[in-house]
């Protein structure tokens with residue numbers, strides 16, 4: 198069986214120059230600036246790019262905006278993990294000769310809402326509109342954590358353990374000058390912050406920011422010809438469960454996380470013990486807990502205690518969400534790109550809160566509300 | 581049953597119309613697959629398990645249990661926070677999102693796995709299924 202294991206590499210990676218509150222840039226330009234930064238990071242020009250992948254904007258629009266004549270387009274838009282899928286698809290495209298250099302872009306004016314379209318406006322007749330919208334949701338915070346109480350009842354997760362997720366990630370953000378929030382917080386601070394949707398408090402919900410990021414993916418055969426240390430794509434996976442969170446098979450676990458990550462670990466031919474660094478998309482504080490379990494780092498119900506015991510914090514044995522995550526670093530809306538960027542930095546050895554000796558990093562993304570998932574495993578060692 | 585026009589009103593699609601017709605008659609109706617016996621939600625013409633379109637509408641008991649929920653502290657149009665957005669597990673198996681009425685919207689009053697029964701609220705053109713503690717008067 199043909200595998201893309203190790204056969205492509207990320208040779209360009211960058212975020213928007215500014216991050217957080219950028220009221221003077223529209224969404225399309227956040228994509229484009231990231232793209233220019235990533236192309237420059239790779240030492241390339243737009244003439245060298247022949248594949249474009251993005252979510253939020255049409256790849257047709259981005260290719261035109263950036264003066265690229267593409268031979269490969271990927272507009273896969275499955276929420277915040279779309280970029281994990283873009284990297285995965287790019288690997289397949291490059292390995293099979295469909296194109297040579299794929300640019301993956303993200304940009305979102307999540308906070309300032311500059312140059313952004315309205316919400317879908319499908320009216321009341323979709324299945325979600327008929328069977329979820331009538332019950333008073335007000336965006337992701339009022340829906341995504343709906344399974345948390347079930348999880349608490351099943352496994353005994355405490356409010357303090359949930360709060361600790363946010364506390365630990367703030368410890369990482371402390372060392373990251375680009376993080377939106379860097380001041381240390383305590384479990385009490387979290388539990389005393391405003392209730393958004395019980396059991397979730399404000400500090401257990403992600404930020405809403407402006408920003409973008411982009412990647413350049415090429416064949417590993419030429420990966421050493423670029424200015425940056427190559428970051429090889431060792432394994433990838435993707436999956437989906439349901440667009441309606443009320444229809445999850447089991448509210449205490451993410452099937453999409455499990456299927457996607459199993460595929461990625463199989464492809465990478467590594468075990469969980471081989472992982473030096475981990476990013477789990479944290480739209481809300483329960484996601485790292487669900488993620489640790491779905492990815493097989495701990496057993497069911499063990500995610501909360503694992504974080505509480507300090508295993509994922511600075512100095513812990515499994516450093517996780519080392520940029521501060523969606524809870525403290527940034528969250529434009531589709532945060533998966535920033536998880537990938539941090540994995541690339543850690544593998545290159547250039548992260549603000551660098552973990553010593555990272556050889557293998559896993560980035561786990563979520564799309565929608567446990568609707569979709571994408572996994573990318575990166576390494577700095579040639580396969 | 582009160583008319584609350586400001587809240588979001590669902591619009592039946594051709595595939596779901598019989599479900600909403602059932603609600604208008606004060607009944608929860610879902611489709612059951614004849615070959616594989618799967619009872620499923622949301623409604624659509626073919627069984628999600630085996631893809632057979634040999635399915636028939638069936639009237640359910642209207643009873644269920646509070647499977648999970650959160651308490652929203654921000655107001656959707658027409659809603660007064662805090663209010664619970666819940667997932668109800670029907671006695672027959674499928675789960676659906678709903679609101680729980682006739683009970684305080686607090687973690688103390690809303691106990692997981694408590695027994696519930698369906699009730700209906702007029703919402704636009706349809707009767708929307710909600711749930712209340714079993715045995716309460718609608």
Ligand SMILES: [Zn+2]
Pocket residue numbers: 613614615616617618627628629630631632
């Ligand atoms: Zn069937």
